[in-house]
Amino acid sequence: MPFAFLTYLQPTHYFRLFTDAGNSAFPRVDALPPSVINQFEVDTRYRSKQAQDYDLSWQAVQSGFIGDVSYYTHFKKVSVRDNYHFIRKQFHPVWVFYVLLVRLFTFHNPITDIRAWIQTSHIKRVTAITPVLYSDWNHYQSELLAKSPLVSVVIPTLNRYSYLKAVLLDFEKQDYLHFELLVVDQSEPFQADFYQAFDLPIRVIRQEEKALWLARNTAIQAAKGSLIALSEDDVRIPSDWLSKHIACLDFFDAQVSAGVFYPEGHSIPKARSFFAIATQFATGNALLYRSVFEEVGLFDRQFEKQRMGDGEFGARVYLAGIRSISNPYASCIDVKAGTGGLREMGSWDAFRPSTFFAPRPIPSVLYYFRNYYGNTAARLALWRTIPTSILPYQFKTNRFLLLFGAFLSLLLVPVVLVQVFSSWRLASRKLEAGDRIGFLE
Structure with a gap:
């Protein structure tokens, strides 16, 4: 930097x-x-x-x-x-x-x-950002949209039928019609009749193994479209979600359109309310060419039942020099379902394990950090994130409680050290085993 x-x-x-x-x-x-x-x-x-x-x-x-x-x-x-x-x-x-x-x-x-x-104590923090404007976007007539390429939408789901229903109803309202839905259902019990209620081109793939990255990889391999959209079972999308993603690819001659998330009941964060080179990749809101997977591979299954598999994929995309655009016009609401999905596999986020004595952070996080940025950077990341991760997920935006959590971590140093060393050891095993990145056949 x-x-x-x-x-x-x-x-x-x-x-x-x-x-x-x-x-x-x-x-x-x-x-x-x-x-x-x-x-x-x-x-x-x-x-x-x-x-x-x-x-x-x-x-x-x-x-x-x-x-x-x-x-x-x-x-x-x-x-x-x-x-x-x-x-x-x-x-x-x-x-x-x-x-x-x-x-x-x-x-x-x-x-x-x-x-x-x-x-430098007199230097004041600058918080105002003046976005670079792309005025042509407002009246842009996308040639790619006019060609109407087939989009394959990938949605893995696990025990969230009530939430999945809402997003499928959103897909019924899309103004872009040339798409297929590939839903990889890992739910128990499996409700095959559930999908008959929707007027959508759905292909349901039944998967017995509870494995999120396997589900996404399986759907991508089965996709027929030249464009792959990635969504989730606990988001809500506007009616122009697909068309705005496609237009973004065309407008910026990009290979990836990385949509913006924002929590239910809130609005798009100001810092992400304009186009920019993407600083992250999230598998719940993105559209990319199938050729991207052909170039960098599928999702790494070393992240199975753990966290940051999408971040690692985004790092591969960035290193390959593939243009990925943060697209606020293809936003979605992150409902944050309290049940199902990764909630059943052990954690609310990357730094908050399901039980107090479980490894902290989730071992796949350190596997990713150490593999791409090195051990020193991984340690610096731990210094920044572990103290504020002591408190539960619902308090992560409360600055006062985060500060309290940082002080609390000092009192719990022996326990925290055991958690971190355990995570580091398990990450080392992953690094020794190597990645589990497959490629499109």
Whole structure:
């Protein structure tokens, strides 16, 4: 990344990696169009011109710049002071202090760091983002939509018929009609008659094994369409969900349209309300060409009954240099069903296991982190995430309780260490065994 201190704050972000072709995700400032550069503020308070340029490149990415320009293939080192300057602009002061502590505890020069931390104390956090606008989108006539390619929609389901009913009714209302639904049903008891109530081109695949990634892989292999849409049994989608995904692929000449999730009862987060290069991949809301799976493979079954299989797939897509667009116009509501699905397999999320003495985080998380970002980055990710994961899932957005959880983790250090070491050991076994990535036949 352009600023080294991002390693402490975003240790397992896709953009920390260079693609297989040697490119970063950050456009060279001298390659950006003047119309884009002019909407950003040049911060002359940095000590070096290099830091100013990197800041502008960061602004371009955060504001949603998408273009065929030159990208940085390496980053020159900038001063400790300019690194503190940057993170003060981009992150809450608590995280700036966290970086200082990490650097002091890892034996960096305390005088240099404390001086730089103090000297940049006047730098205020910048939270406002001015998105790069794509005005042609509003009246875009997609040639790909006009060709009406077949879309194969993949939905795995496990003991969620009431939730599945709602999303299937949403598919009945789609304004794009050339699609097939492949539902991989792992439910017990299996209700074959359930699907007869829907006026939809559904192919039901009965799967006895309770295995989410096997289900998705099986459906993708059985798909007839040149486009694959990935959905879930506990989401709600608008009537133009498919058409907006397809138009996005066409508009940006992209291979992946990564839709935006937002919780039920809320609206789309402001930071994700505009087009941008995707920073994550979620299997509950995406559309991609079948050729993507042919290039990078199917989902890794090392994540079976665990978490972050979609994140790992997204990393492969990013490394292959495949353009993936965060698409707010193909959004969906994340209902977060309290039963069924992965809830029956052990966890609410990647860092909160089902029982208190189970490995924390879920071992597949460390398998992914260590495999792509290395052991040091994985440890930094643990420092950032474990303290705030002590409290239950329903409190994850409450800042006060998260802070309380961080203090609580200090009291529970022996237990937490046992959880983490257990997870690390199980992840090591996965790494030794290697991936379980299949390819389309």
